[in-house]
Amino acid sequence: MKVEKMSRPNEGIKCVVNTCHYYMNGDHCAAKMIQVEPRNAHDTNETGCATFIPEAQA
Numbered sequence: 001m002k003v004e005k006m007s008r009p010n011e012g013i014k015c016v017v018n019t020c021h022y023y024m025n026g027d028h029c030a031a032k033m034i035q036v037e038p039r040n041a042h043d044t045n046e047t048g049c050a051t052f053i054p055e056a057q058a
Contacts, residue, residue: 021058
């Protein structure tokens with residue numbers, strides 16, 4: 001899922017995955033929107049950011 005990368009952080013979203021295309025210094029996310037999956041997750045371990053794109057593939 002590729003979304004627009006903003007030039008500023010998306011306030012309220014903390015991301016520490018520094019290998020992501022949308023990562024900004026200070027553990028910020030620059031994706032205009034994010035998608036977290038799957039729908040029927042029961043705990044944190046079952047969820048993941050579907051917006052993630054490795055920096056090398058962007």
